[in-house]
Amino acid sequence: MKKYEDLVVSVVSLMGDAYDVGFQQSKEIQSSAHLVQDELLLALSATCNAQEAQEALQYVSPNLLQEIKGLASGLEQSYESVIKMYSGYNMTFPDMGCTSFVHDGHYVRNYDFSPALYDARLVFSNPSEGYASIGFSQQIIGRLDGMNEKGLVVGLHFVNNEWEGDGFLASTIVRILLERCKNIEEAVLQLKKIPHRYCYNYSMIDQSGKVVVVEATPTEQIVFEKHSFMCTNHFESQELKEKNKASIDNSIQRKRYINHFVANACTTAMSAFQYFNDGDSPLFFKQYKEYFGTLHTVVYSPNQLEVIVGIGENSEPLTFSMHQFIRGELILPTTIKGKILQAI
Template identity: 25%
Template sequence: MKNLKACYYELEGTNYEVGKLLGERMKAVPQFVDMQKIQKSPFSKEEEIQIIEMFDEYCPGINEEIEGFTDVLGLDKFQAIYYIMSYLKPGCSQMVVLPQKTKNNHVLLARNYEFNDEMEELILCTTRIKGKYAHIGTSMIQFGRGDGMNECGLGVSQTSAGLPVSDFEWSRKPAIIGLQFWAVIRSILENCKDVNEAIKYMQSVPIAYNINLMVADKMGNAALIESLDGKKAIKSISANTKEQFLCSTNHVHLEELKKYEPKSMKNSVVRYGLINKYLNNIEIVSQDNLKSLLSTIYPEGLCCHYYEDFFGTLRGMVFDLNDGTVDVCFGSTALNEWHTFKIGNNKKYSEYPVKIIKDKAPKDFYELI
């Protein structure tokens, strides 16, 4: 057993003001500041110009936020880890269920997120940037978002499609120049009010990360948008489609892209089959049904404790897009309590104890089939 700490906080102001707030928070972590100070910019002058232009076009405001952050800490902005890791991980499961199949006739978006506990921030935050949609979501490298829901009732989550993409030796190399998923998700939450706008944005933005992006809105529309090496495919559902739920794990699901990535990790195939069977066998789905699936230990459910293998559950989430609420379980969903949050209706800052247990993944867990 290992004890961790998760927290919730709020960020409000202009992008530059929010960046300064984040910088002030980081002053309490001197080892983080020192690490960034010794980090030299890995970019050429031409790349720095391209990065600024790309973020201005597809993630407007983030450049100003990073500038506020680095001004407070006395850093050159290109020393920021966010630029280094976002200019181009983990395993997850996600599902969205439309009103015709839910007990409360609301749109429910649910997901588990798996990775390594020592590389996770364990932060949920509400962000209100002037001129953009307010949203609640999980922080990734401070400026990015791993998932979330905005004030318009648009929810976004993701799973990796195949091996993680980054410039690290152990990962798949980017096939195009583009953005990481956490930059894309934040831009959707801040600038799109519904699924149609999210799809249009996704069709325009260069994405270097291979991602299965799930978007859903409170009007009862949802879409799975898959991006693989710059190629994209989309599957949409609504009140008028026979299918009333979508799900994804960590492989390519849509036929247009399967020919480029025909093999999948065994654990991803098992989890995908599990979700489909579970949701097909329940005529009307409740939030408690989704929490039960997220909290049951693999391979009967979606909760994993393989943190040393970069596949340990770090949060479970169930968004109710009509109520504007999100139920969150920090850490292992089999060991910790669920907490309810709503944009604009929480304490300004709160902390939550988190328990995890570390197990070893089965030998065939990552086997390609």
């Protein structure tokens, strides 16, 4: 008989200047839930040079640098160690999987990884400088996916870590785009300015309805503009195919399943959520021990500025309004709970 365990995601609301935001988050990190993760981050950040990370962040996002200073102050740790652990600069990270689908103005996504390295945080952020956003965090500072107040939606898709350069993890890059860019044009320009650590796809939609996938390596970024898209974990351009992992069968198969879904199912935001979140769906994975289990399902609707969220499988969806959050009218739950298959 299958055994399930609880997956509890904290819902966090952050406001103020960048330093204050960092200081607020330091209190979360001090909780027991993050102590083990800190040990992992120390190991993963061994190759990071704090001075290089600071110089790179000063160029691409001074606000994030101030946030890290707030973190360091609240944690009463050295600035050097905190920037190494949380900036995402020149870090190593295990493979992860992500499947995204955009159609009729809705962006739906499953994030597949291990609960051991999952922040389990849905962050509502309204900084005094930069755009407000809603998104799932990674390493506190970064975002796995998110939508900002201008309707720009961005998600990351791991491709390969065998081709590496001096630069930031994709989660830091997604955070920078959400906070600094109001549309895809600005996001694509910003992507070309940021140094990239590994090979990732970035899937995006904005309020105009424009949809792109950016294939990004440490040395090159290729932009595909589409009416709708299915994005998984491999490059499709002839120029970058050689940067794919040796085996991409799973990634290709997921795209085939989505094509079938587009042809045979309705494409409302809620029906898309239910298809992705169904524990029996070919897009829902349960290999948590192998770092490939679905942790959350999310639908971002940039025209309505609404987000549908579900944790684990067959979850009860919750809908949040960006408009209400910005106006201070949104009453947020403390946590969102779901069930995932127990990794044995």
